[in-house]
Amino acid sequence: MENHTSLAGRQWIINQDDSSIFPNCKKISGIINNICQRCGSYCNTKIAGKILYCRACIGLGRVSENDYLVRDLSNKSYSKQNDLLTWSGNLTARQAKVSQEICYAFKKRQDHLVHAVTGAGKTEMLFECLKLCLEAGLRACIATPRIDVVNELYPRISSAFSKIKIGKYHGREYKDYEAEQLIICTTHQLLKFYHAFDLLIIDEVDSFPYAPSPMLHFGANNAVKTNGMKLYLTATPPDDLLEKIKHKKITVSLLNRRFHGGLLPVPKEKLFLKPFLKKKQLNKHLLKQIILVIKAGHPLLLFVPRINEIPVYLEALKACHQLKEMVIKGVHAADEARIDKVQEFRDKKIDILITTTILERGVTFKHVWVIIVAADDAIYTRASLIQIAGRVGRSCDDQDGLVLFCYHKYTLPIRQAISEIKRMNR
Template sequence: MNMPGFIIYLVGDKKKYRVGVSQFPELDAKYYLEQGMLEDSWDLFLLTEKLSLLKADYIYRKFSTEEERQWKHFDSDFFGLRIFNFFIKMDSLGGVLDHKKKQLRKLLTQLELEDKLALQKIAAEEVTKVNLAAREELNQVYHLIQGRKLYKTEIIKLVRENDSVIDNLDQTLLQLRLTNKLALVPSVKYRGQELICQRCGSTNIIEVECNYCYAQDYYCQDCTLLGEARGCRGLYLIPGDNQIEFKSIQLQLNFQLTKLQSKISEQLVDFLWKPGEEMMLWAVCGAGKTEVSFNVIVECLAQGGQVLFAIPRKDVVIELAQRLKEAFPDIKIKALYGGTTERYQQADLVIATTHQLLRYHRAFDLVILDEMDAFPYQGSAMLQRALYQAKKKLGKLIYMTATPKQAQLDSQMPIVKLPSRYHGHPLPEPELITADLEYNQDSGEIYITEEVIARLKLSVEQDLAQVFLFVPTKKLVRSVTQFLEPRFPVVNGQSWVQGSHSQDKNRDEKRESFAAGEYPILVSTTIMERGITVEKANVMVLFADYDFVFNEQTLVQMAGRSGRSAKYPQGRVWFIGEEISEAMEIAKRQIMTLNEEARKKGYLRTVNNKE
C-alpha cells in the first residue's frame, strides 16, 4: 500500500517567509496567494523528499521555530544577513534558504535520513494552475466532520453515508487545514523524546516493521479496537465550532418531576450559565437522575449546543437511547457503541459508550457522564482523557453517580444531592446474613442451604417478586444456576432460573426476557447491577463477602435494583456470605445514612421501609 508522503517546504517573498509541511506544497502556496499572504516575486522551495507523517512532523517541529511556522519577517534579526546578501547579490529569502538548508542537513544526518534532503524550486506556473476547492465544498465537509477525531478512511465513510459529493476530498482537507479548521497529526507522535498516541493519549507504544509504509514505525496497543494508531497514519482533529443557532426544543414526558427532582433539575440548568467546568449529581439508585438531566439538555440544545450523554456500558446506551428519542422526538439523536449502525449519522444529541469518545475532539458544549463509577470508565486514564477531549474548551461536564468515591466527595467541584427515590419511599436496607456456602472451585460443585432457598421461594411465591441473584464470578453463575434449576418449576419449557454473565451470547435476550417478567430468578455477575429495572424485585447477593469483587460501591449498586417501582417500593435485599465483610457493613450503613438524611429533610412518605 502506498502511503501519502509529506514534504517540508519553504515559501516566501521579499518581506517574509514561512516553513511548512504538506502532501501538496503547491496547493499551500496557491492558497497563500489567493489569501493575499504572498506578494510579488515569491518563491516556493521543496526542502525534503517525501517522508512519513511521523518523521515529517518530528523534523518540521525540530528545525523550525513557532514564528517560522506562521510568517517570519526579515526584520532586524536578519540585518547582518541582508548586508551579507547585498554583497553576494542574494536576496533575503535566498539567505534564509541557505541557512535553513544547513540546519536541515545537520538534523537529517543525525537521524540517518540524509538521502531525504532536497532543494527544488517549484515553477510559478505549477502553483498558479492549482485549483482550490469551492467554499461550498469546504463548508460541507467541515460541517460533517467537525468535533471529531478521525482517520481518512473514516472521513470517506462519513462523506458517503451522508450522500455528499466532493470532487477532491484530499485537497478539501488540505485547505481546511490551512484555514485552521482542522489539524492533521501522526496518530503516534513524539512529545520530546516520548511517543504518545494522539487518539487515546497512551504511551503504551511498540516498535514494528510497518506493512503500510514499509519502514520502522510505531503503533499504540491501547486503542487498536478503534483502528490501528500508527506513526505513518494521519489523524484529523477537527474542533467543533462555537456558532450560536437558537432552536425551539419540545420535551415530551409522560410524567411530572417531583418537587425535589425539579429543584435539582433547576440547579443543573443554573450550572450551565455559572462559572466552573464540572459538577457532580449524587443520586441514590432509582432516584430518576436521567430524567432530572433532561432540562439541562433542553437548555443547551436550545442555544444551538451539542450534547453528549456518555455511559460506560453498551446495554445501558441502547436502553437510554430509546428513552431519549421518546423525550426529544424532534431532535437528531444517535447511539454509539460497538456494532452500531449510526456511527456516521449527524446528530445534536449523542448517547455513547465511553470508548466511542476516542473519536471526538472538542465537539460538545455539554457532556453528561452517567455511572462515572462503573467499569470500564472507572480507573481508566485513557477514557478519562477521552472524556475531556470530547468536550469543547469552554464546555460543561456533569458527572452522575449513585456511589461516589471519597476522593470525589472531597474534591472542589460542586455537588448536588438527590437522596430519595421519586416515589418517596426509603431505600430497602440490606439484611446481612452468614451462611455455610459450600463451593469447590475446582469441580464447580456447590451446596446452597435451605435457608437461602427459602428466601428465594418467599420472594417468588409470597412477594410475587422477581429476584436478582448476584454472584462474584462467571463460574459461580453456572454452578448456582445448575444447583437451583431442579428446585424450581419449568414453565412453557423454560426454567424459572436463568444465568447470565459478560461472555453469555444470549445475555441481551435473557435480560429482555427477565425485564418482561418471563421468568423470576436471574443469576448474574455484576453486569446486571445497572440499567435494568423490573416492577417487583428483590435482591440477593451470594458470596457477598468476596470483597475483591464486591466492594461497598458495588454492593450499594446491586441493592439499588430492589424497590425502584412505586408498585413495590419496599423490596428486600439480602447480603449473604460465610462471614460479614467490612464492605457489607459499610454498604448497609451508607444506605441507612441516605435514608436518614432523606427522612430528616422530609423527602420520605413512610418511616418503615417494609410498608
C-alpha cells in the same frame, strides 16, 4: 473512514501515505513522544520490532507512529428551536431543586456532580438542562460505561425529546455516524470525538470500565469543548470527584430520596457456615431464600461473583424440583444474547436471572428482588453493593423489597454499604 459529510467534532486515523485533504481539519502525528494522541496512553510496543503503536485503544483501530490523527475542527451548527422537551411528567420539589442547580451550572459552564441515591430519577432531572442546551442550538452527549445503560437510556431520552434525531453508539451495534445534535453512547465512543460537545453528561461515573481508566478520562476531556461543561451522575461518588468538591473545582447537588419519596431498602444479612454450592447442589438455606422470592411473586436477580460460576448455578437451580416450572437463565458481559436476555427479564419472561456485576447499575426492573451470593467476595466493593441493592424498590407501587447479602465472613464493604444506605435514609 466515515464519509466526510459532516464530521464536526470527530477524529479519525489515516496513514501518512494518505494525501487526502479534508476541509477544516487538522492532522497531527498519531503518536508524539511515545504518547497516543487519541487516548493519552504511553506506547512501548512495536510492530515487527520497528513501528511504535498504541495497544490501549486498538479496539477502535490501530494508531501507530506512521499514522495521522485527523480532527475536524469545524463547528457543526444546529438551528435554535423552542418546545423541544416533549416529556409531560412532573418533578418532585427535591428533583426540581437539583434540576435548577444543574441548569445554573450549565449557564456558568461549571462542571457539576449530581450525587443522588439509586432510583432518585436522575434521568428526568437532566431534561431541563438538555432542553436549555439543545434549544440554544448547542450540542450534548450522554455517555455511560455500560452498553446496557445506553440501551436503557435511549428510548427514555428519545421519548422526552421526540422532535429531534438522537444518535446511539456502542460497540455491539454498528451505525454510520450522522452528527446528531444529541448523542447517547458508551464512554469508549468518546475517543472518536474532539471538542465536540457543549454539554457532556457522564452517567455512572464511578462505574467500571470508566472509573479506573485514565484512557477513558482522557477521551472524555477531549470530547468536550474548551468552553463546555461536564456533568457527572452517580449514587456512589469516587474519591477523585470528592476531592474536586472539597477544593471547589466542581459544584455538587445532593438528593437522598427516591423519586417516589420512599426509602432505600436496607439489605438483610445471612451468614452461611457451609458452601453456597457443593457437588452441583445448592445450599438448602440458599435454596429456601430463592423459593421464598418466587413464592412472593417477584422476579429474582441472583448475583454471583464470577462468570464461570453462572453455568454451575444455572445447572444446580434447574435441577431443583421446586423450581422446575421456572424460566432460569444466566447473563454476563461477554454473552452475545445479553441484550435480549435483559429485555426478556424486563418483560417478565425470565423468573430468575443469574448475573454478575454487569447488572449492578443503570438498569431498572419492576418489582425485582435481589440475592447476592458471596457478598463477602473481594469483587464486591462498598459502591457495587449499594448499587446492587438499588435495583430493588424502584416502583411507586412497590417501594420496598428484599435485598439479601449472603456471606461466610462479614466484611468492611458489607458494613460500609449497609451503613451508608441507612445514613442516606436518615
